[in-house]
Amino acid sequence: MNTLANFYREREQALLGGGFILLLILVWQALPALIALPKGIALFFTTPVEVIKSFYQLVARNEIQSHVYVSAVEFIVGLTLAIVVGLPLGLIMGRSKVLDAMLDPFVTAFNATPRLVFLPLLILWLGIGIWSKVMIVFVGALFPLLINTYEGVKNTDRVLVNVVRSFGASEWQTMKVVVLPNSVPYIVAGLRLAIGRALLGVVVGEFFGASRGLGFMIAGAATNYKIDVVFVGVAIFMGLSLILTHLVKRLESRLSRWRPEEVKSF
């Protein structure tokens, strides 16, 4: 008895948190058995077991693989482009006062606006192939990366910069030795935000103009009332998002271990 109480006390947080999620899933599964669902709701209802079953079917019929592949390509290409463009631009904006002042209105405006608003325009320009989605992922992920890189550069210790300068370092050397290492935790925090925006871009982009991809699968299944397939897609997106965010968070805490004040943003 006592050992049980001790066991609980030591792992209270994990037990309560895990238990609650488990409970919700069980209630969800048991709901149709417990109460008779009205016809209108039964049409939109599915259970966790059904969702898992239809996941296995989709895998067995080789249907889901090509959707995941297309979505993954869009995500990776768009995010890579955003990193390639965002990091240098953030560094330059952080180091040059004039460029900072000139680009700031655009960066503020685009950052405050959800970039999804450009989706119809991008589909009009680039068609419904993968490139419109790559671009929406790119513009979504670009600004968190750019802004966090910029903040990292701005928060560089002036003393360190001055020391390197006194020893005759060029702008490029200052960047390499002081500014860039200092900005790394900020950049990783930006990457975490960017991953969220990129996934959002993939999902929504595929809802509206696509012929393949997980978002396309979800939208198609919803139209045909295949609610279990909808949840398969949603679950895959949730899983991917959680795994990626978790990995980046670990990277983040490892990189900012030496830092007295944590860089935080959600």
Add this chain to the structure above:
Amino acid sequence: MAFRNVYSDYQRPILGMASVIGMVLLWEFAFTYIFPLNPFFFTKPSLIAGAFKEQVVSGSLWHDIAVSSKAFLLGFGLAVVVGIPTGVFMGWRRRAEYTLDPFLTALYASPLVALAPLLIIIFGVGLTGKVALIFLLTVFPFIFNVAAGVKCTDRLLVNVVRSFGGREKHIYFKVILPSILPYIIAGARIAIGRGIVGILVAEFYAASEGIGFAISRYGDTYRLPDMFAAILVLMIMAVVLTEGLRKLETLLAPWKAGQEAR
């Protein structure tokens, strides 16, 4: 000399304005004199201004904004009403946090817009579906920011209320609520962006009116000047709301400003 002083004092706004104006002029000039303009593919500022004026005069712009705003306000209001008490509860009760935190964090971290088609099919194309989606997207910033704020409440103030015989209710209303105000504003700032995403997704997906619907319909019918005008209106609204709340945040809690990376 005087000019140089003015320039160095106001360098940032001057350069910013100059680059915006320069960009607009360059855009107009390039497509008037240098490149031939394909009206099905691109447009230029003078045409956008004309389309904007026409939309304002005909009243279609106001109608679209009003329809979208109604959904936004209802969803956002519901998120405030549900999110703040949940956040306070989670921040104040340790066991409540243990129980709810993993579940809600998982939901917050995942792209919940993926549920949009389902919500719209369940709740219909009209107002309810939009409100449900906006609520789902905006409730989490409130919950997590408020919970974080409650945890930062000054214990001393709580003890003072207790010493003077105050009850649980007094602690909530006299200590916790005032001290989480800046956190609520910060949550609102994040929620606004997500709420606009909700409007856009719901109205792109299935709608018959609203600003998101207007943008996607103008796109489908190749009315690019109208489309750009609607996009610009949405951008201006987003900037005003977000930057306004950021100002409010610095006003209410100057010590917090700039701590959080955007």
